[in-house]
Amino acid sequence: MVDWKWSLLMAKRDLRKTGGRLILFVSAIVTGIAALVAVTSFGDNLSKDIDEQAKELLGADLSLEKNQPIEFPDLEDRAARRALEVNFASMVYFPKVGESRLTQVRALEGDFPFYGSLETLPAAGDGEFRKGGKRALVEKTLLAQFGASVGDRIKVGNVTLEIVGALQKVPGQNGITATVAPAVYIPMDQLEASGLVQYGSRVNYVHYFQFPEEFDLEALITEKKESWEEDKVRLETVQSQKESTGRSFQNLSNFLVLVAFIAVLLGCVGVGSAINVFVKEKLPSVAVLRCLGVRAKEIVFVYLVQIFIMGLFGSLLGATAGAFLQFLLPLVFSDFLPVEVTVQVSWRAVAMGTITGVLISVLFALIPLLKVRKVSPMMTLRPDDPAAGFGKDPLRWMVLLAILLFILGFSYYLLEEWDQTFWFTGFVVFAFGSLWLLAVGIMKAIRKFLPISLNYPVRQALSNLYRPNNQTVSLLATIGLGTAMIGTLFFIQDQLLDEVRFADKEDQPNMLFFDIQTHQVDSMKAVLAAEGLPVLQHVPIVTMGVAEVNGLTKQDNEELEEEERRSNSMYNREFRVTYRDTLIATEELTAGKLVPFGKSDSIFVSMEEGYAERNNVSLGDEVVFNVQGRPLTTYVGSFRKVNFRRVSTNFLVVFPDRVLDNAPKFHVLITRTKNDQESADLQNLIVRQFPNVSVVNLSMIVETLEDILGKISFVIQFMALFSILTGVLVLISSLLISKFQRIRENILLRTIGASRNTLLRINALEYLFLGGLAAGGGILLSVLAAFLLTRYVFEISFRMEWGPLALVFFLITLLTVILGWINSTSILKAKTMDILRT
Structure with missing residues (x-):
């Protein structure tokens, strides 16, 4: 007891x-x-x-959304209030500065939002907007970009509207969304006059409903859900x-x-x-x-x-x-x-x-x-090593097992997914284990192979890495893992930015025009030719849905056994496809071949391999598409690997050339300008002559993505700072706690004639080696982590980026040396006689 x-x-x-x-x-x-x-x-x-x-x-x-006009008369009697929003991507022109920007235009009818409000500056802006007429609410970030203010005017399609309020807050929208797709609200009575909604335009119709408190919304959804799915209505x-x-x-x-x-x-x-x-x-x-x-x-x-x-x-x-x-x-x-x-x-x-x-x-x-x-009473008479045989101590292994179980249990408590838990725990164990093995290996190698020919300060500093009270293992584990986190962060950040940093290259397009109607294509090409700009790509796009897969309709599919049933997402999805007989730079054929129209009695389409795999589609499967009311029977002739992370005209399904010539469609044209000023001039010219055409400046897209990645990077760096700060605190405390042993060693060296400068060199070199090893081990882990993340998570090519890693290595090593040097100066202030008396 x-x-x-x-x-x-x-x-x-x-x-x-x-x-x-x-x-x-x-x-x-x-x-x-x-x-x-x-x-x-x-x-x-x-x-x-x-x-x-x-x-x-x-x-x-309740919100009900569809890409075509639709009414819900049976809900109007049940709802206390209703509103309609028609939203689409379109260019907005700022006459004050003569520039334009792609935005999310939202034509609003009704008192939406029913909960919360459209917060504006001035506060009366929302009320002014509700009066209708030629008034608009514009996202504050958009106003800031063009130096516009309340009272200025914007041109949306064919109508010019007064800005009556700067939008501070939009339901469900955060700062990142506002950066990518800033919102512009216009009254519904101005939609037709804008001329932006034409046949083939990509438009969403959103109906909002508010019901009395006692209304049973779940019963309504149960009653209507199946019919809404049939009509491809998205509910929220x-x-x-x-x-x-x-x-x-x-x-x-x-x-x-x-x-x-x-x-x-x-x-x-x-x-x-x-x-x-x-x-x-x-x-x-x-x-x-x-x-x-x-x-x-x-x-x-x-x-x-x-x-x-x-x-x-x-x-x-x-x-x-x-x-x-x-x-x-x-x-x-x-x-x-x-x-x-x-x-x-x-x-x-x-x-x-x-x-x-x-x-x-x-x-x-x-x-x-x-x-x-393991300490014996005999240790009072002779030195003994209580760690001898400690590796075989069953209690030690029980403690290690308890630590592992704690990490595993706490990770599961946070993640609630066993596969993620095992991956995270495995990474922690691997990282600590790798750094521990590195530390032990370095100590054994120095003990065994340290050349006697080295000058004394270097030899003494290296010897300190394995002598009693060394901090090699702890510093390598703590500083090394912190370095690994920061190194991985910089590595992944540069890899992702490099993936989108292509619009500035001379051989890449940087201007994309979409929502072009068929009758406008020749006029658009003439404008580009007059400006001396090439048409790099002309891409027709047709909207359609899937009616049958291998003879099974959506209803037939739902009646199958669960293990034989495919996901309804393929039937519910609206496909935007193109037709051509060649691959583009972002595509790679992985199975089958492209079969041109006329080479066979059947129509063979090419499908993106990932989408085909998720929906259990195989080569040769029959797919009947509903091309805006007309069935078209096709067969899967090939699979393509598509890099959707490149800003390009990428498609899940590609038809052979000429098959869809007569189908209703819109077009995309892609060109390349020489500089930003030429891009801005061309964008404004197109907006004035073709108000319904939307322009994407890929250079601006790159800047936006870099801004977003910069914000994400800041967040990750902010959190990684805690690990680095912890590592620094551990370094400081470890150095201070070993101070007493270092005092004895330094006093003995001073007693036998070592100078102050020699002792400072020994300590500085020791911490240089420690910092360099810790930073080097962490960087090796960061390279491995970055390789795995780029290859299996982000699915992008891996490239070594030496600049950020060299910077991290230098800063971590320098920090270790500075802290070690500060600690060394305090050690050398101790008086020789005081230590000898002790």
Whole structure:
């Protein structure tokens, strides 16, 4: 039995002497716990606000959307209020500056939104807009881009409208959406006059309904859902909007918590390493206690109580910091959020962070603490290594298993998906294991192969990497993993930006015109020719749906057994296809061949391989398309791999040339201009002569994507900062705690004649080697992680980017050297006689 009273008393007495140093040990977890509590609180508040603001996200109880005009007369009598929105992509021209921009035009009729409001500056702008007439509401980001203000005018198609309000908030729209597709609201009575809705135009009709509180909306959906699916009507309710938004941002919250959790793990590795040094310093005292008859488990309990107290202190401090830190997160993520996030303390998050910090501190401290059990009373007379045979200690392996189970369980608690949990846990284990093996391998290699011919400071610095109280393993694990996270971030960011950074190349198109009607094609080409610009691509696009697959209609498919049934998504989807007999730069034929029209009695189409695989389509399958009311029987003749991440005219289905010549269609023309000014002039010219034609400036698309990626990059860097900061704290605490051993070594060297400069060189070189190894190991991990992510997640080609990696390597190594040098100067201030007397 353990004498609890004696153990607690001893822990209290020893804590008075060593408590300050234990605070250094545990300070490493403060940052991680702060990040964990902050993002968990943020996630809890976000979920709560999504629940409370779900109606404002949709703006109605029910929305029904279709790409063709449709009426719902049976709902008008049941609904308390209704509204209609007709939205489409179109160019908006700013006469004040003579420039235009592709926007999302929304013609509105009715009092939508029924929940929330269209927030405008001035506040009276919404009321002015509701009066109808030639008035418009314009997204504030769009006004800022062109230096426009309320009172200015814009041209939408054939009509010129006065800007009566700057849109501050649109239901369900966040900052990123506003950047990509800024909204312009116009009254419904101006839609026809604009001339933008013509036969073949890509238009969405959205009907919004508000029902009385007692109305049974679920019963209505059950009654009408099948017929709406038949008519290809997309429905959205408050509940479905809440669930989809919640899922999207739950993934964000989970990612943030996992990043914070990694920071916690980094800190705990530092704690384990620091406790290892702490235990080594206590071994003589432990040996004395063993001589006095104190049992090993009682001594372990004494130090375990100290670790528990300090872990609790650090966790509470981190939780308090996290409660204040959460005030920053809504500002950091504001561009990604469609709701206003309230800030309040989540006691669940505080409790979880505190418990996590204490538990993980104790678990990681147990590994070095268990060595105390191996201390013999004879150690008071002769040096002994309590770690001898420690590798075979079953308790050690039980603790390691407990740590692994904790990581696995906590990851599953966050992710709620076993496959993601195993991948994340596997990565953590692999990363720590790789860095540990690197550290052990380096130490053994130096011990065995260190050349005696090296000059003394270099040889001494290298020897310090494996001598007692070295920090090689802990620094490689903590700084290395932090480096890996930052390196992976920079690597992936550059890879993604390089994928879209093609519009500035001389051999690539940079202007795309779409929604061109058939009768306008020749006129458009004439304008381009007059400007001396080539037509690089002319792409006709036909809209159609699927009626049958292998003789089975949607109804037939639903009557099949579940294992034989294919997804209804193929029947419900609206396809936009083109016709040609050749591949383009973003396509690669993977199976079958392109069969030109007339070479066979049948029509053979080419399908994107990923889409075909998801819908169980095989070569030779019969697919009957409904081409705007007329059936067209085809057969799958080939599969293509398509790079949809390139801004190009990519299609799921491609027909042979000439098959769809007589089908209703719209056209896309692509050209290349020499510079931005020529692009702007051409864009304005086209908008004035062809108001219905939309222009995409691919250079602007690239700038927009870079802006979005920059925001995402900032968010990831902000979270990765916690890991780096944790690593720095671990580095500082590790260096300080090894200070006492380094003092003895340096004093002995000074006693035998070593100069101050020599000692400084030894210490600087030691930390140079440590920082370089840690940064190098982390960069190797980042290269591997970036390769796997680019190959299997983003599915883009992998390219080595040496610039960002070299910068990360230099900064991490420099930081380690600076901190080590600062610590070395304080060590060298110690007086020789004071240490010798001790």
